[in-house]
Amino acid sequence: MKAPEKGSWTMRPIGHIGSPYRAAEEVPRGPGARHETAGTLDILPAYEAGLKDIEGFSHLFVLWLFHQAATHDLVCIPPTDSRPHGVFSTRSPRRPNPIGLTVVRLIARRGRRLAVKGVDMIDGTPILDIKPYLSSVPESALTRGWVSEAEARSQARKRP
Numbered sequence: 482m483k484a485p486e487k488g489s490w491t492m493r494p495i496g497h498i499g500s501p502y503r504a505a506e507e508v509p510r511g512p513g514a515r516h517e518t519a520g521t522l523d524i525l526p527a528y529e530a531g532l533k534d535i536e537g538f539s540h541l542f543v544l545w546l547f548h549q550a551a552t553h554d555l556v557c558i559p560p561t562d563s564r565p566h567g568v569f570s571t572r573s574p575r576r577p578n579p580i581g582l583t584v585v586r587l588i589a590r591r592g593r594r595l596a597v598k599g600v601d602m603i604d605g606t607p608i609l610d611i612k613p614y615l616s617s618v619p620e621s622a623l624t625r626g627w628v629s630e631a632e633a634r635s636q637a638r639k640r641p
C-alpha cells in the first residue's frame with residue numbers, strides 16, 4: 482500500500498454504531514454519567530475477516546468519528562466542570578481531528594455484528610477502528626488531572 486501524502490489522510494469507515502441515541506443531546510453527560518448502554522458495532526462485509534479471534538476479549542477500544550461535530554475549540558468548558566480546559570485534556574467532540582475513543586464491553590459476536598455495552602455514540606456513527614483493550618497501567622499509577630479536582634469540588638458542594 483502506498484504511504485499517505487504528508488499532512489492529510491483519507492479514512493473510510495469499517496462499520497457503523499447501532500445505538501439507541503438518535504441525537505448527541507440524548508447521550509448522558511456531566512458528573513456521574515454512566516455508560517452501560519447496549520449497542521452494536523456493525524462491521525462492513527469487506528472487513529469481517531478482521532474480526533477473527535475478537536471473541537476472546539472482554540473489552541474493546543472503539544475509534545470512531547464525531548461525524549456530527551461541526552467545528553473545533555482549542556479551549557472548552559466540559560460538562561463536568563465550570564472551568565476552561567485545553568481540548569486535549571478533555572473528551573470534547575469539538576476537536577481538530579474529530580476522533581472519538583470509547584471502551585466498550587463485548588457481550589457477543591454474531592457474524593459481523595458485535596453486541597456491546599457502554600456506547601456513548603449516536604446511531605449511525607462511523608467506526609474507524611477496533612482494538613482489543615489491553616492496559617498495563619496499574620490503577621495506582623493513574624492521575625486524573627483536573628477531573629479529580631472538579632469531582633472534589635462537586636462533592637464538597639453536595640455536603641450539608
Ligand SMILES: C[S@@+](CC[C@H](N)C(=O)[O-])C[C@H]1O[C@@H](n2cnc3c(N)ncnc32)[C@H](O)[C@@H]1O
Nearest residue numbers: 505508547548549550572574581582602603606
Ligand atoms: C464527551 S464525548 C466522549 C466520547 C468518547 N468516549 C471519547 O472520549 O472520545 C461523548 C459525546 O459526544 C457526542 N456524540 C456522540 N456521537 C457523536 C457523533 N457521531 N458526532 C458528534 N457528536 C457525537 C454526544 O453528545 C456524547 O455525549
